[in-house]
Each structure stands twice: as structure tokens, then as C-alpha cells.
Amino acid sequence: MIPFELFAVRYAYNGPRSWNQNELGGKVNEPHSALDYYFWIAKRSDRVFMIDTGMSEETALRRGETYYRVPADTLELLGLDASKIEDIILTHIHYDHAGMLDRYPRARFHVQDAEMSYATGRCMCSNLLRRGYEVDDVTHLIRCVYGNKVTFHDETVEIADGLSVHKVGGHTGGLQVVRVWTHRGWVVLASDASHLYCNMVNGTVFPSIHRVDEMMEAYRILNRLSGGSWDRVIPGHDPLVMELYPAPSAELKGIVARLDTAPLAPLPSF
Numbered sequence: 001m002i003p004f005e006l007f008a009v010r011y012a013y014n015g016p017r018s019w020n021q022n023e024l025g026g027k028v029n030e031p032h033s034a035l036d037y038y039f040w041i042a043k044r045s046d047r048v049f050m051i052d053t054g055m056s057e058e059t060a061l062r063r064g065e066t067y068y069r070v071p072a073d074t075l076e077l078l079g080l081d082a083s084k085i086e087d088i089i090l091t092h093i094h095y096d097h098a099g100m101l102d103r104y105p106r107a108r109f110h111v112q113d114a115e116m117s118y119a120t121g122r123c124m125c126s127n128l129l130r131r132g133y134e135v136d137d138v139t140h141l142i143r144c145v146y147g148n149k150v151t152f153h154d155e156t157v158e159i160a161d162g163l164s165v166h167k168v169g170g171h172t173g174g175l176q177v178v179r180v181w182t183h184r185g186w187v188v189l190a191s192d193a194s195h196l197y198c199n200m201v202n203g204t205v206f207p208s209i210h211r212v213d214e215m216m217e218a219y220r221i222l223n224r225l226s227g228g229s230w231d232r233v234i235p236g237h238d239p240l241v242m243e244l245y246p247a248p249s250a251e252l253k254g255i256v257a258r259l260d261t262a263p264l265a266p267l268p269s270f
Contacts, residue, residue: 011067055096
């Protein structure tokens with residue numbers, strides 16, 4: 001099996017944050033981790049997959065996020081062209097993961113059946129549950145469905161040799177995680193199945209939640225898919241990712257991290 005190169009690309013930031021913003025039941029006034037916003041790239045000679053597309057600057061500013069760079073433009077740092085990307089996996093359709101889909105005219109979008117149903121069904125009648133979605137992003141994806149540019153998946157599917165998606169839910173109705181075969185073995189992109197390392201390691205609940213029981217089960221799935229090693233699971237928003245993994249070059253430090261190599265240090269205690 002030919003391994004993929006695997007990268008995390010940091011494009012935005014949210015902070016400072018308190019403990020109760022990152023863990024259900026956390027202390028209100030105690031400082032806690034900020035959030036970084038990422039998208040991911042898995043590439044090898046025969047296939048390139050973009051995992052999530054980030055959000056626009058307009059969305060970031062309206063929602064109070066600090067915005068560093070446009071994901072589609074940032075692909076150039078990895079020698080890629082947004083207009084030529086053919087496969088994009090959307091882990092879910094929240095605003096920070098599924099924006100600016102029009103920047104990828106040749107792409108086919110891979111989505112779980114359950115996520116599209118969730119994002120367009122009765123749950124979106126709830127202000128609380130729909131606050132993570134941008135209606136323009138969702139309606140654009142619907143137009144992609146009618147344009148034959150969406151592939152729907154149900155539960156676990158191997159999209160390519162060495163790359164599979166696995167529905168876990170929890171955070172949203174149809175969240176999927178991505179397992180990738182790399183030079184260091186299997187690496188699992190958790191996306192928002194676990195925002196931070198401390199969530200999955202300690203079994204704590206990030207407050208943006210659809211079903212707590214599914215989130216707890218998702219942690220078990222992540223652990224199983226990684227072979228029981230948390231350092232082979234990459235959380236969706238943890239700033240530690242940029243510290244634990246090396247940049248491809250000195251110029252890309254703090255922007256891109258290589259996930260297909262071993263971490264530079266062990267995970268800290270949480």
C-alpha cells in the first residue's frame with residue numbers, strides 16, 4: 001500500500017477561551033486552550049485529497065474569528081492548485097469546514113448521507129443546532145448535488161487504497177473522521193470528533209454537541225482506528241498540533257505541519 005503524505009494547514013484562530021468553552025462543565029473563569037482552525041491534505045503520486053475547505057474571511061470576521069489566510073490560496077504552499085483539486089472530503093458542513101466550495105470547480109465532494117440529512121432537516125429548525133452552519137454553504141452544496149458533484153457515503157467507506165471515512169456523529173448528525181495510511185502507519189484525522197487532545201484523552205465533552213453518547217463512542221472509534229495510540233489521532237482544533245509536528249520547511253513553520261512523521265515530543269498530560 002502506497003503511503004500518503006499528510007499535512008495540517010492552519011488558517012484561522014479563536015482565543016482566548018475559558019475552560020467552560022472547551023469542556024462541558026468546565027470552570028467559567030479559568031483560562032483554557034485557544035482553538036486553531038485547520039484543513040488537511042493527503043497526497044501521493046496518484047491521488048490528492050483535500051479534507052475540509054475552511055471558511056471565508058467574511059464568515060470569520062462576522063463570527064469573531066482571527067483569519068490568517070484563504071485556504072484555496074494557501075494550497076500553493078504545497079504545490080497544489082485549487083482549480084485542479086478533484087476530491088474533497090467534508091468531515092461535516094459546519095461553517096469552518098465547508099466554506100468557499102466554489103473555489104474548487106473540478107472537485108467531487110464526499111459527504112455522509114446523515115450529515116446532509118441533518119443539515120437540511122428538522123434539526124435546523126433549532127437556533128442552537130443550526131448556529132454552526134452557514135446557509136449559503138449548505139445551499140451551495142445542495143447545488144453541487146444537483147450538478148452531480150457530490151458522492152454520498154454511508155457509515156464506513158474506503159475511498160481509495162489507504163484512505164477511508166468513518167461516520168461517528170456526536171458533534172453533528174453525520175460527522176465523519178478520516179483514516180490515512182502514511183509512512184508512520186495509520187493516522188486518523190478526528191476533525192471535530194475531538195476538538196482538542198484533552199477531549200478525547202480525558203473523555204470530556206466539547207460544548208458544541210448534537211449527541212453526547214455518540215461523542216463518547218467516537219472517542220472509542222478513534223482509539224481503535226489508530227491502533228490504540230492517541231499520538232496517531234489528530235484533533236480538529238488543537239494548537240498543540242503545530243507544536244508537536246514539524247513543518248515541511250522553516251518558511252512554513254506555524255502554517256503547515258507534517259502529520260506523516262512522528263511527533264517531535266510525547267503528548268503532554270492533560
